[in-house]
Amino acid sequence: MKKLDRLDWAESITLSSFGVRTGVRVNISGVLPNVLPLLPPGWKKSRGVAVHRLYSLVVAQGCERAGVRRLHVLYADSMRLARGVALDQVLAALETDLHRYTAEATSDMTFLHAGVVGWQGRAIVLPGRSFSGKTTLVREMLRLGATYYSDEFAVVDNSGLVHPFARPLGIRDDSSRAQTKYTAEGLGAASGVKPLPMSMAVICKFETGAQWRPAPLSQGLGALELLANSVAVRSQPHETLRILHKLAKQAVFIRGIRGEAREAAASILNLSCGRERLEMV
Amino acid sequence: MKDRQFPRARADCLSREFDSELLVYDPQRNVGHCLNSTAAAAWKLCDGNNSPSQIARALSRRLSAQVDERVVLLALDQLANANLLVEPEAPVKLSSRRVAIRRIGIAAAIVLPLVTSIVAPTPAQAASCLHNLQPCANNPQCCSNLCLLNRCVGG
Numbered sequence: 357m358k359k360l361d362r363l364d365w366a367e368s369i370t371l372s373s374f375g376v377r378t379g380v381r382v383n384i385s386g387v388l389p390n391v392l393p394l395l396p397p398g399w400k401k402s403r404g405v406a407v408h409r410l411y412s413l414v415v416a417q418g419c420e421r422a423g424v425r426r427l428h429v430l431y432a433d434s435m436r437l438a439r440g441v442a443l444d445q446v447l448a449a450l451e452t453d454l455h456r457y458t459a460e461a462t463s464d465m466t467f468l469h470a471g472v473v474g475w476q477g478r479a480i481v482l483p484g485r486s487f488s489g490k491t492t493l494v495r496e497m498l499r500l501g502a503t504y505y506s507d508e509f510a511v512v513d514n515s516g517l518v519h520p521f522a523r524p525l526g527i528r529d530d531s532s533r534a535q536t537k538y539t540a541e542g543l544g545a546a547s548g549v550k551p552l553p554m555s556m557a558v559i560c561k562f563e564t565g566a567q568w569r570p571a572p573l574s575q576g577l578g579a580l581e582l583l584a585n586s587v588a589v590r591s592q593p594h595e596t597l598r599i600l601h602k603l604a605k606q607a608v609f610i611r612g613i614r615g616e617a618r619e620a621a622a623s624i625l626n627l628s629c630g631r632e633r634l635e636m637v
Numbered sequence: 638m639k640d641r642q643f644p645r646a647r648a649d650c651l652s653r654e655f656d657s658e659l660l661v662y663d664p665q666r667n668v669g670h671c672l673n674s675t676a677a678a679a680w681k682l683c684d685g686n687n688s689p690s691q692i693a694r695a696l697s698r699r700l701s702a703q704v705d706e707r708v709v710l711l712a713l714d715q716l717a718n719a720n721l722l723v724e725p726e727a728p729v730k731l732s733s734r735r736v737a738i739r740r741i742g743i744a745a746a747i748v749l750p751l752v753t754s755i756v757a758p759t760p761a762q763a764a765s766c767l768h769n770l771q772p773c774a775n776n777p778q779c780c781s782n783l784c785l786l787n788r789c790v791g792g
Contacts (some may be wrong), residue, residue: 430774438774440787449774452764456777460760469763486765486780508765526765576658577753580671583662584755587763589669593651593662600660601653 357434360412371395372402374511375464378454379407384415390443394451396458397523409433409457411450415443432457455523459509459587465519466599467587470510470557472518474503474548476629478555479518481510481607483585489562489617491525495543496621503548504540509587510554516602517551554603556628557582559611560620568620570612570627578609644692644713645685645723661721667757670719675700676750679712683722689713712750719752 367388368381373396380391391413410433416426428446429439438449459467470483471490475497484490491507498504506521513519524537540547559573559581573581579600583589589596610627614620626632651662657674659681672680678699682692689709696704716722766780767773767789776782779789 438778440774442772442787445772445774445787449778452778456760456764459764467763469758469765485762487768574658574671575655576660576671576673579653579655579660580669580753580755583660583669584758585763586757587760589662589757590667590759593664597651597653597660597662601655604655 360431360434363412363414365412370402370405370407371399373399373458374462376458376461377402377404377407378457379405379410380413380450380454381410382413382415384417387413387415387443390447391450394447394454396455397521408461411437411454413446413450455508456587460591462588463592463595464513466512466592466596468510468512468582469508469585469587471507472505472510472520473497474505474550474552475555475625477552478628479505479510479552480624480628481518481554481557481582481603483510483557483559483582484561485585489560489614491527492562492617493558493560493614493621493624495525495527496617497625498540498543498545500621500625502545502625504545505548505552512554512599512603513551514599516553516599516606518554519551520548522547554607556624557603557607557609558624559609560614562617563613563615566613566615568612568614568623570610570623573609573611575604575609578607579604581609581611642688643685644683644687644689644716646680646683646716647721647723650721662757663720666720668719669755669757670721671753672716673748673751675704675708675748676712676715676752679709679750680716680721683713683716685723708749715750715752719754721752 363383365381366383366385370379382388412431414429416428425441427439427441428443430437430446430450432453437453438446440446468483470481471494473480473494482490482493494507504522507525509521511519511521524539526535527538528535557578582600586596623632653660659672659677661670678696679692682695690706693704693706693709761777767778768780769789769791771789772787773779773784773789776784781789781791783790
């Protein structure tokens with residue numbers, strides 16, 4: 357860390373997000389504006405200098421020489437986190453780690469890996485691992501008039517309310533699976549601001565051609581599904597279980613296999629407000 | 638043999654009740670379990686003083702239905718398999734749920750015990766990751782946790 361500290365740092369920022377203080381410093385001026393859009397939604401500038409984690413981004417300078425690759429390097433405290441020729445890849449690594457670290461380190465909130473939309477004053481939560489189709493379903497619900505809360509994390513406070521984590525949606529291209537970022541407003545939807553109680557959690561998997569026929573899930577099994585997507589359950593099991601209990605008590609859980617997102621999205625919105633009823637299997 | 642005669646629930650697990658179900662978290666193995674009503678009731682009666690037949694009698698009283706001792710043994714098998722009992726007898730001979738249902742009979746008066754388990758994710762697993770051949774700058778970005786020459790490998 358001392359070696360890193362001895363480098364010339366041109367710009368830095370200290371931020372606070374969900375009670376976690378982090379810092380980012382770069383060795384070249386003009387790079388920090390590229391970092392700001394990657395910070396966790398709702399971050400605030402912090403005046404203090406003490407941080408839980410300090411990111412140091414060493415941007416390669418100078419001309420390329422034959423046979424020599426100049427790499428951009430990212431450190432989290434003294435640990436090398438990423439290095440690469442392309443700065444955007446290293447910046448993506450910074451975004452991923454900063455969001456994960458905030459989600460894990462905060463004691464103010466409980467983070468669940470889930471997509472979230474607001475619908476008629478309540479939150480619909482879609483827990484699931486990567487490539488389970490959360491973002492696709494969220495996008496379809498936004499098209500039908502839902503409010504955007506997140507495509508990555510359901511952020512739950514001590515009283516069980518779900519807060520927005522409205523980072524731009526990372527929509528994957530079907531063929532290359534590369535992500536393009538879109539804001540909710542860019543997709544014609546509004547982003548939520550107010551914390552909402554959870555009305556429904558939907559556990560679903562995508563299968564080509566499948567017909568959406570959701571079935572109810574018990575509170576215990578629903579809470580187990582939420583636990584399987586809790587970021588900090590290993591480090592904060594007491595608090596996570598307490599919050600899951602609160603969430604499960606106020607919500608209904610459904611599970612199903614979906615084909616096209618459009619059909620499932622419409623059904624979920626109708627189910628959540630009682631316009632559609634579950635077929636008991 | 639004594640453990641099976643007088644099974645004892647592990648005291649270091651965290652639990653929360655959801656109606657009649659029980660969500661149990663094992664902080665040593667980082668596994669979450671959902672015990673259905675019968676498994677939950679049986680687990681709560683595993684205090685090291687009750688034998689399976691005593692547990693069956695207590696369950697019968699609690700559930701107001703005749704509970705066969707074989708139902709309790711099935712529950713104990715599942716609880717032992719989930720490592721929710723103190724030092725289960727070794728080796729634990731697991732009876733198939735299907736076989737047990739056949740033996741007990743489909744006309745059992747209560748719900749058969751069921752323990753559903755899920756391994757708790759690490760923080761990296763509980764966040765989005767990159768797929769095979771997508772550009773990356775470090776291992777944790779990739780679902781496979783392997784970033785080679787700035788491309789994710791596998792996952």
